[in-house]
Amino acid sequence: MLRYRTLSYEEVGAVAWVTLNRPEVHNAFDSVMIRELHECWRALRDNDDVRVVVLTGAGDKAFCTGLDRTAAAVGEADRPRDIGQRGATPLHLDDPGDLLPPKTAGQLWKPVIAAVNGMACGGAFYLLGEVEFIIAAEHATFFDPHTTYGMAAVFEPMLMLQRMPLGEVMRMTLMGSHERMSARRAYEVGLVQEVVPAAELHEAARRAAEAIASQPPLAVQASVRAVWYAQELGLRQALDVGKTLVQLGTDQDSLAEGQRAFASGRRVDWRLR
Structure with missing residues (x-):
């Protein structure tokens, strides 16, 4: 069984449950989680016992809130930083999106279902942009705070434009932290495919995953x-x-x-x- 510092991993039958496990920072990803997610997606390609993956977050407050901006969490003192500009010009950039999404980073073509159990914002869309579909708890919310804090929102809205209408992507991008999209609204615009009470989220994801896993x-x-x-x-x-x-x-x-x-x-x- 795979062991990680920032992820919880469990196989139940033909379904792998991958849980972002840093609830103390709303499951924001640091350099360790970035590397471990990349390793996890790659390992799942080789594991024929797993037919479907469910991706969720620990706790009930957040699915993922993107990059952990605290300096100690983003990089480690004894190794190069995983993200940021390389060299003197901004043309060489290592971005979390190179290592986080299951398709781009992992070349994983097994179905991945996201079970969103709270806030999903910013860099969370790297992950949500490359899952097959999303099931959300009723209290889940979606927003992109980049512009509020002086950062261009680029990759996240590009990915969301593959799943949501242009006007909805523009509004979420430009409103920053001033507005959050509810799970119900996310369902209405097609970002989310099912909304359930929080207590039923695990069961809803399990039911869908096992049904898919039962097929060739x-x-x-x-x-x-x-x-x-x-x-x-x-x-x-x-x-x-x-x-x-x-x-x-x-x-x-x-x-x-x-x-x-x-x-x-x-x-x-x-x-x-």
Whole structure:
């Protein structure tokens, strides 16, 4: 089992639960967490026992509040800083986004579900921008404080623009710390896919994760990759790549498993959302 200083990690069946575990600073990430998340995403690629990942935060106050700005937490005295400008000009920059998101940093195409259990702001969008979907507790809030503190909001709104309408991204970006988006509003604009009472968040994430994990993993992962290709490429390019993904993601073992399930006469106990 993987061991980390800033993350809690647990495997339950085919589901891995990755918990940002710095509740004393609202699960803000320091250099250690940045490295450990990168290592975790990479390790999950190689772990065939895990089919789905749930990402959440410790406690009930915050999912993640971005970069921990306290000097002692961002870097360690005996090693180079993980983030910031390299050299005399601003053209060489190491950004947390190089190491944090599951797709960009980890090249992880297993489904990742975010269970947002409180505040999600600033650098939290590095993570939320690259999960498959988000389930939020009713008390969850979303905001980006960069501009309030004199910093340009750049990567976070770029990622959110893939998940929210332009006007909503602009408002959240420009209002800074002066306004927070509720879980209900986030659901209305498509950022969040389900809102549940806080006490039901874990169960809602578990239910979704186990349902996805019950299906043939190759078909699931190829489907994930196809949707992200469609998000990132032009439509014609994505459709062309899709022809290859259909071949790669539909193997005889998966088809046989699906046929056995269909032929058994047993049907999935579905729920209406």
